[in-house]
Amino acid sequence: MSRIAMKTPLVEMDGDEMTRIIWQLIKDKLITPFVDLKSEYYDLGLEERERTADAVTVEAAEATKRLGVAVKCATITPNAARVEEYNLSEMWKSPNGTIRAILDGTVFRAPIVVKGIEPYVAAWTKPITIARHAYGDVYRNCELTIDGPGKVELVYTAADGTETRALIHEFTGQGIVQGVHNLDASIEGFARSCFNFALDTKQDLWFGAKDTISKTYDHRFKDIFQEIFDAEYAERFAKTGIEYFYTLIDDIVARVMRSEGGFIWACKNYDGDVMSDMVSTAFGSLAMMTSVLVSPDGYYEYEAAHGTVQRHYYKHLAGEETSTNSVATIFAWSGALRKRGELDELPELVGFADRLEQATLATIEAGEMTGDLVAITSIPNPTKLSTEAFIDAIASRL
Ligand code: NAP
Ligand code: MG
Numbered sequence: 001m002s003r004i005a006m007k008t009p010l011v012e013m014d015g016d017e018m019t020r021i022i023w024q025l026i027k028d029k030l031i032t033p034f035v036d037l038k039s040e041y042y043d044l045g046l047e048e049r050e051r052t053a054d055a056v057t058v059e060a061a062e063a064t065k066r067l068g069v070a071v072k073c074a075t076i077t078p079n080a081a082r083v084e085e086y087n088l089s090e091m092w093k094s095p096n097g098t099i100r101a102i103l104d105g106t107v108f109r110a111p112i113v114v115k116g117i118e119p120y121v122a123a124w125t126k127p128i129t130i131a132r133h134a135y136g137d138v139y140r141n142c143e144l145t146i147d148g149p150g151k152v153e154l155v156y157t158a159a160d161g162t163e164t165r166a167l168i169h170e171f172t173g174q175g176i177v178q179g180v181h182n183l184d185a186s187i188e189g190f191a192r193s194c195f196n197f198a199l200d201t202k203q204d205l206w207f208g209a210k211d212t213i214s215k216t217y218d219h220r221f222k223d224i225f226q227e228i229f230d231a232e233y234a235e236r237f238a239k240t241g242i243e244y245f246y247t248l249i250d251d252i253v254a255r256v257m258r259s260e261g262g263f264i265w266a267c268k269n270y271d272g273d274v275m276s277d278m279v280s281t282a283f284g285s286l287a288m289m290t291s292v293l294v295s296p297d298g299y300y301e302y303e304a305a306h307g308t309v310q311r312h313y314y315k316h317l318a319g320e321e322t323s324t325n326s327v328a329t330i331f332a333w334s335g336a337l338r339k340r341g342e343l344d345e346l347p348e349l350v351g352f353a354d355r356l357e358q359a360t361l362a363t364i365e366a367g368e369m370t371g372d373l374v375a376i377t378s379i380p381n382p383t384k385l386s387t388e389a390f391i392d393a394i395a396s397r398l
Contacts, residue, residue, distance in 0.1 A: 003032075003033075003034060003035055003036040004034060004035045004036065004346075004348045004349055004352050005036050005346070005348075006035065006036060006037065006038040006340065006344070006346065006349060007038075007344040007346065008038070008067055008068070008069075008340060008343070008344055009038040009039050009040045009067060010037075010038070010039045010040070010067070010069055010070065010071055010336050010337070010340055011039070011040050011042065011060060011063045011064045011067050011069065011070035011071070011301075012039035012040065012041045012042065012070070012071055013042050013044045013060045013070060013071065013072040013073060013075075013095075014041065014042070014043045014044060014045055014073050015044055015045060015072065015073030015074050015075040015076075015308060016044075016045050016046055016073070016074065016075050016076045016308045017074075017076065017308035017309065017310055017313035018308060018309035018310070018312045018313040018316060018322065018324050018387075019073050019074040019304065019306075019307075019308045019309060019329060020045060020073060020308070021313070021316065021387070022324060022326045022329050022387065022391075023073045023329065025326070025387070025388060025391045026326060026329060026330055026333055026391065029391050029392065029394075029395045030330065030333070030356060030391065030394060030395055030398060031333060031337075033395075034352060034398065035337065035349070035352060040063055040067065042056055042057075042059060042060035042063065043056060044056060044057055044060060044072070044073070044075050044095050045075070046075070046076045046078065046082070046086050046088075046092075047086065049092050049095070050086060050087075050088050050089065050092070053089075053090075054090075054092045054093070054098070057092075057095045057098045057099065058098065058102065060072075060099070061098065061099045061102035061103060062102070064099070064103060064299050064301055065102070065103065065297075065299055068298070068299055068300065068343060069299070069300050069301075069302075069336050069339045069340045069343065070299075070300070070301040070302065070336065071301075071302045071303070071332050071333055071335075071336035072095075072096075072099075072301055072302065072303040072332070073303075073304075073329065074303070074304055074306060074307050074308045074309075074329075075095045075096070075308065076308055076310075077093075077094040077095070077096075078091045078092050079091070096303075099293070099301065100134055100293060103293060103295040103297075103299050103301065104186075104189050104295050104296055104297075105134070105189060105190075105193050105293050105294050105295035105296055105299075106131050106132065106133060106134065106189075106190050106193035106194060106197075106266075106293070106294055107131070107132050107134055107291060107292070107293050108129050108130070108131050108197055108264070108290075108291070108292050108293075108294060109129065109130050109132070109276055109279075109280070109289055109290065109291045109305055110127045110128070110129035110130075110289065110290050111127045111128070111279065111280060111283030111284070111288060111289055111290075112127070112288045112289060112290060112327060112328070112331060112361075113125075113126065113127050113283070114288070114361045114364050114365060115365045115379075116364060116365055116367075116377045116378055116379035116382075117283075117284045117285075117288065117364070117373060117376060117377055117378075118284075118378055119282050119283045119284065120281075120282045121257065121282050123257075123258065123259065123260055123261075124259070124260065124261045124282065124283070125260050125261060125262075126260055126261035126262030127261055127262070127283070128256065128259075128261045128262075128263065128265060128279050128283075129197075129201070129203065129263070129264045129265065130264075130265050130267055130272055130275060130276040130279055131190075131193070131194050131197065131205075131264055131265065131266045131267065131272070132267050132269065132271075132272025132273065132276060133186070133187070133190040133266075133267065133268055133269045133272060134269065135182065135183070135186040135190075135269065136180065136181055136182035136183065136186060136269060137180050137181075137182060137268060137269040137270055138178075138180055138269070138270050139269055139270075140180070140181065141178050141179060141180045142178070142179040142180075143176065143177065143178045143179075144176070144177045144178075145174075145175075145176055146171050146174060146175040146176060146177055147174060148171070148173065148174060149171055149172050149173065150170075150171050151167065151169075151170050151171070152167075152168040152169050152171065152177050153165050153166060153167055153168060154166045154168060154179070180217075182217070182220075182221075184220070184224065187220065187221055187224045187225075188224055188228060188296075189295075189296035190266070191224055191225045191228045191229070192228060192232075192296045193294045193295070193296055194207070194225075194264065194266045195228065195229065195232070195233040195237075195244070196294065196298070197264060197294050198237070198242055198244070198264050199233070199236055199237070199240055199242070201264070202240055202241075202242060203242060203262060203263050203264050204242050204243045204244070204245060204262075204263040204264070205242070205243070205244045205245070205263070205264045205266060206245050206246075206247075206252055206255070206256075206263055206264065206265050206266065207221075207222075207225055207244075207245070207246050207252075207265075207266040208246070208247055208248055208249035208250075208251065208252030208253070208265075208267075208271075209221045209222055209248075209249055209268055210248065210249055211248070212248060218268075221268065222246055225244075225246065225266075226246065229244050249271060252265065253275075265279075280305070284373075284376055285325070285372055285373065285376070286305050286306040286328070287304070287306055287325035287326075287327055287328050287370075287372055287373075288325070288327055288328065288373075289304075289305040289306075289328055290302075290305070290328065290331045290332070290335060291303050291304060291305040291328070291332070292335060300335075300336070300339050302331075302332040302333070302335040302336040302339070303332050304328035304329045304331075304332050305328060306328060309324050312324045312387075316387075321386050322386065322387045323370045323371035323372075323384055323385065323386055323387060323390070324370060324387045325369075325370040325372050325373065325390075326370075326387065326390060326391055327360055327364075330356065330357075330360050330394070331357060331360070333356070334353040334354075334356045334357050335353070337349055337352065337353045337356075338350050338353035338354070341353065355398060356394075356398060359394050359395075359397040359398040360394050362397055363390070363393045363394045363397060364377075365379070367379045367380075367381065367382045367383055368382075368383050368385055368390065368393045369382055369383070369384070369385065369390065370384070370385060370387070370390050371384050
C-alpha cells in the first residue's frame with residue numbers, strides 16, 4: 001500500500017510518562033503505516049528539558065511559528081516531588097505556559113461526542129467548545145489585607161507623571177482588596193482567535209461578560225469583540241452562515257443549559273477555568289476532549305487536555321497491565337494532520353484524519369474501550385481493553 005504524502009512537516013513535541021508510551025504506539029500503529037510522516041521532532045520529556053535547560057521547549061514553540069502546526073504530548077510540570085524524582089537542577093516552568101507565552105492565543109476545548117457515552121445534560125447532543133482567554137484578570141492579580149480603618153485608592157501614574165485616582169473604599173474596619181488588569185492587545189488577540197476558530201469550524205460564537213456591573217472593565221471586552229467583529233468578520237460570518245452573539249454571562253449560562261450544543265462559548269479567563277470543568281465533566285471524561293491552542297497569527301498547537309497519567313505509568317513500570325484512554329492524544333494527531341492537510345491542500349491527508357477519528361469512535365461504539373469509559377458507558381457488556389489492545393482495535397478498523 002502506498003502511504004499518504006505530506007508537504008510541510010508537523011512540529012512534534014514528545015512528552016512524559018504514560019502519554020509518552022501512548023505517543024509511540026499511536027505513531028507506530030495508527031500513523032506511520034498509512035502516512036509518510038514528516039515531522040520536526042522535539043523531545044519535551046522532562047529529562048531532555050533538564051539536559052537543555054528548557055531550551056528545547058522554546059525551540060519547539062519557535063518551530064511552531066515557522067511551520068504553523070504542532071502536535072504536543074502531555075508533559076510533566078515539575079513540582080518539588082518531581083525535582084527530587086528527576087534530580088532537576090531547577091523547577092522548570094510549565095511547558096504549556098512557556099509555549100503559550102511565545103505563541104499567545106486562546107485554548108479551545110471540545111468534548112469528543114460518541115454514542116454510548118451520554119452527557120449528564122440530556123439536551124446536549126452536540127459538543128460545546130469552550131474558548132478560554134488565557135491572560136490576566138484574577139490570574140495576574142495583586143491583593144492586600146486591610147488591617148483597619150483607612151482609604152484604599154487606585155492610582156495610575158502616566159509616563160509624564162500625571163496621576164489619576166479612584167477611590168476603592170473607605171475602610172472603617174478590617175477587609176481585603178484586589179487589583180486586576182487586562183490589555184487591549186490581549187483581548188484583541190482573544191477576539192480574533194475566537195472569530196477565526198468559529199469560521200474554521202463553522203460554528204456560532206457566543207460570548208458573555210458582566211458589563212452591566214463592570215461598566216469599564218468587562219464592557220471593554222464587549223466593545224473590543226464588537227468592534228473587531230464589525231470591522232473584520234461580519235461579512236465572512238454572514239457568508240458562512242454563522243452568528244456572533246453577545247449577552248450577559250448569566251444569560252449565557254442559562255442558554256447553554258437549554259441548548260443542544262454545537263457552538264463555541266468564549267469565556268473570560270476565570271469563567272473559562274470554571275466552566276470548562278463543568279462542561280468536560282458533563283460530557284464524561286477529560287480523556288474524551290480535544291484541545292487546541294490557536295494563536296492570533298494563525299498558528300495551531302494540538303494537545304490532549306489531560307496530564308501524563310502518572311498513576312497508570314507507575315503501574316506500567318511495575319509490570320502491571322494498564323488501560324489508559326488514548327482518544328484525546330489520537331485526536332491531537334488527527335487534528336494536527338487535518339490542519340496540515342488543509343493548509344497544504346492535501347485532501348488525502350484530511351481524509352485520513354477523518355478516517356482515524358471515525359475508526360476511533362467506531363471502536364468505542366462497538367463496545368471496545370478502556371477502563372475509564374467502561375465505568376460510564378451505557379453500552380451493554382462493554383469489553384475493557386488494555387492501553388495497547390485498544391489502539392490495536394482501532395488500527396484493525398483503520
Ligand atoms: P492526569 O494525568 O490528567 O491524571 C489524573 C487522573 O485522571 C488519572 O490518575 C486517571 O484516573 C485519570 N485520567 C487522566 N487521563 C486519563 C486517560 N487518558 N485515561 C484514563 N484515565 C485518565 O493528572 P495528574 O495525575 O494530576 O498529573 C500527572 C502529570 O501530568 C503531572 O506531572 C502534571 O504536571 C501533568 N499535566 C500535564 C498537562 C499537559 O501537559 N497538558 C496537563 C495536566 C497535567 P485514575 O487514576 O483514577 O484511573
Ligand atoms: Mg479549572
